[in-house]
Amino acid sequence: MTTILDPTDERVPVERRVTPRSGRIAGNVAFLDISKPKGNVLLDRLEALLKAEAPGIRVNRYAKPTFAKPAPADLRAEIARDNDFVVEALAD
Amino acid sequence: MSELPAFLLEDDGGGEHSFPGTRPALICFVKEDCPTCNDVMPLIEALHRDLGASADFYVVGQTAEGNRVLTERHGLTVPLLNDESLKVSFAYDVEIVPTLHLVDAKGQSNGKLVGFARDEWRQAGEGFAEALNLAPPTLDWADYPEWRPGCGSRSADPLIADRLRAESENSPLRARRIEVGEGDDEVELMFDLGFSDGLPLVPPTPERVLRMLGGTGRDAQEVVATVPPNMGEATVEKIAINAVMAGCRPEYLPVVIACLEAVCTDAFNIHGVMATTMGASPVIVVNGPVRERLGMNMKLGALGQGSRANATIGRALRLAIRNIGGAEPGGTERSTLGNPMKFTMCFPEWEERNPWTPLHVERGFAPEDSVVTAFAMSSGPTLIVDQDARDGPHLAGSFGLCLDSIFHPRAHFATETLLVIAPEHVDTFARDGYGKAEIRARIQEVTARSIGELAADEVSAVGFKPAMIEAMDEQARAKKLPKFRRDEDIHIVVAGAEAGKFSGAFHGWVTGEVGSMPVSKKIEEA
Numbered sequence: 194m195t196t197i198l199d200p201t202d203e204r205v206p207v208e209r210r211v212t213p214r215s216g217r218i219a220g221n222v223a224f225l226d227i228s229k230p231k232g233n234v235l236l237d238r239l240e241a242l243l244k245a246e247a248p249g250i251r252v253n254r255y256a257k258p259t260f261a262k263p264a265p266a267d268l269r270a271e272i273a274r275d276n277d278f279v280v281e282a283l284a285d
Numbered sequence: 286m287s288e289l290p291a292f293l294l295e296d297d298g299g300g301e302h303s304f305p306g307t308r309p310a311l312i313c314f315v316k317e318d319c320p321t322c323n324d325v326m327p328l329i330e331a332l333h334r335d336l337g338a339s340a341d342f343y344v345v346g347q348t349a350e351g352n353r354v355l356t357e358r359h360g361l362t363v364p365l366l367n368d369e370s371l372k373v374s375f376a377y378d379v380e381i382v383p384t385l386h387l388v389d390a391k392g393q394s395n396g397k398l399v400g401f402a403r404d405e406w407r408q409a410g411e412g413f414a415e416a417l418n419l420a421p422p423t424l425d426w427a428d429y430p431e432w433r434p435g436c437g438s439r440s441a442d443p444l445i446a447d448r449l450r451a452e453s454e455n456s457p458l459r460a461r462r463i464e465v466g467e468g469d470d471e472v473e474l475m476f477d478l479g480f481s482d483g484l485p486l487v488p489p490t491p492e493r494v495l496r497m498l499g500g501t502g503r504d505a506q507e508v509v510a511t512v513p514p515n516m517g518e519a520t521v522e523k524i525a526i527n528a529v530m531a532g533c534r535p536e537y538l539p540v541v542i543a544c545l546e547a548v549c550t551d552a553f554n555i556h557g558v559m560a561t562t563m564g565a566s567p568v569i570v571v572n573g574p575v576r577e578r579l580g581m582n583m584k585l586g587a588l589g590q591g592s593r594a595n596a597t598i599g600r601a602l603r604l605a606i607r608n609i610g611g612a613e614p615g616g617t618e619r620s621t622l623g624n625p626m627k628f629t630m631c632f633p634e635w636e637e638r639n640p641w642t643p644l645h646v647e648r649g650f651a652p653e654d655s656v657v658t659a660f661a662m663s664s665g666p667t668l669i670v671d672q673d674a675r676d677g678p679h680l681a682g683s684f685g686l687c688l689d690s691i692f693h694p695r696a697h698f699a700t701e702t703l704l705v706i707a708p709e710h711v712d713t714f715a716r717d718g719y720g721k722a723e724i725r726a727r728i729q730e731v732t733a734r735s736i737g738e739l740a741a742d743e744v745s746a747v748g749f750k751p752a753m754i755e756a757m758d759e760q761a762r763a764k765k766l767p768k769f770r771r772d773e774d775i776h777i778v779v780a781g782a783e784a785g786k787f788s789g790a791f792h793g794w795v796t797g798e799v800g801s802m803p804v805s806k807k808i809e810e811a
Binding site: 195197198201202203204208 | 611
């Protein structure tokens with residue numbers, strides 16, 4: 194395991210930076226099926242629940258070509274461009 | 286208490302051996318691929334046979350596999366202890382194997398032998414037996430070579446030694462350690478943690494940071510500067526971490542430290558320089574003997590890419606400001622356009638090509654001092670093209686015309702400039718004995734404008750407004766204003782290739798007490 198030393202003044206904890214969370218869901222939500230069996234079932238159910246909770250949202254469905262590999266760069270770019278949120282199904 | 290470091294090591298069978306024990310002891314560091322160690326293994330085996338019932342034997346090998354080979358090759362019964370991590374070898378400061386320590390029952394050293402000298406080992410072995418009230422070991426000393434130098438200990442291998450130093454109890458490193466997970470990429474992680482200026486960084490491993498710290502004699506925890514806006518403490522260690530990330534060599538570190546000292550002053554005002562929407566950036570000029578020692582580029586392309594020292598010193602300064610001070614674009618750094626100098630801008634003056642006084646001497650330092658001077662500049666270098674002038678007045682006149690556009694042609698008394706005069710232009714000036722004072726005076730002369738010429742009009746709304754002019758008395762209205770408030774606001778250095786009648790001008794930011802003033806600091810070399 195590699196160790197690196199913190200170059201900052203250490204006033205904030207070391208953690209990867211994530212997009213700020215707004216606390217509410219609105220706009221476009223990507224549903225990414227990783228292509229494991231029954232992932233679509235889980236996502237169908239989630240979509241119904243989410244639309245009931247947040248009626249104004251639009252759900253866009255995507256699927257990875259295979260669960261065994263990371264999503265292709267083009268697919269990641271498309272999801273990032275067209276959506277405000279992503280739900281990734283880790284079904285099994 | 287033993288004066289020798291305590292340790293606990295295992296032999297090949299998993300048996301634990303702890304030092305100090307309660308009996309006199311022999312400690313010997315060996316490694317398998319060392320011919321001298323192989324020469325002395327039968328001797329150690331014989332000593333163990335004759336004295337092992339009354340004394341503890343710690344024969345410390347540096348790899349588990351090497352220990353197995355040594356045991357088999359020499360038919361050893363004395364257990365070999367595994368110091369594969371090399372921590373015990375490091376703690377004992379073993380540079381050469383074999384290294385032999387003989388220790389009394391209280392754990393006090395009775396001497397240390399390095400390499401193999403037959404007479405010394407014989408004397409030591411017989412003395413050890415005598416102390417145990419035993420007969421001298423039965424050995425045919427003539428079978429052994431008279432002298433063998435030994436080999437380098439693995440713990441002294443520079444790459445391994447740096448790791449061991451970083452892990453040792455007296456390591457100078459105090460910075461928070463960040464473990465990069467298995468399968469994670471440290472370069473990607475550093476982007477994600479916000480450490481980068483947008484370009485990849487060299488991972489600041491403890492080993493690299495220790496090597497970097499070797500570039501200065503200053504204490505790693507000395508606070509060199511306080512960096513706004515977070516007022517983070519720039520210790521030598523933190524600066525070294527950022528210097529590693531920037532790609533510096535250890536010998537550059539004193540220059541980077543001096544840069545931090547210069548910009549984190551009230552006069553330079555790094556906070557304002559970073560925060561301004563105008564987009565200023567430190568421009569570092571290096572003077573003195575350090576330029577040659579670090580192989581800095583002061584000639585062809587000095588202000589451009591290609592020189593590691595020029596590029597990484599400037600980058601290390603910027604990374605330190607970002608990471609220690611917390612100045613990040615979109616945070617307190619709010620430049621409207623930004624500029625490429627915000628990645629790096631550092632170059633040395635070609636003093637030897639300068640017929641006048643070099644910058645640092647002009648600013649009060651001795652010629653043999655190595656000095657950094659920090660300027661706050663909002664853009665540059667912009668090119669001054671004059672291939673026609675054959676004398677000083679014409680050339681300095683061209684300089685003035687080009688400099689008149691800084692900020693806006695009607696912005697006079699507003700800022701300063703750093704002129705980088707290239708050798709061919711230097712020669713044109715030198716031909717007439719034209720000095721820095723004449724260059725400055727000529728620039729001021731050709732840029733002097735009447736209030737009317739600097740007034741807002743139908744072409745541009747910038748300039749003196751009618752109400753302002755009306756409020757002036759006759760004397761003020763008759764005044765001509767040169768571009769710069771003071772001649773000293775025109776800073777002059779020499780750099781660049783021998784060929785090309787092109788000089789460069791950096792355009793300043795807000796000068797004086799309310800803005801930034803140039804600051805020079807002497808470089809404390811190790």
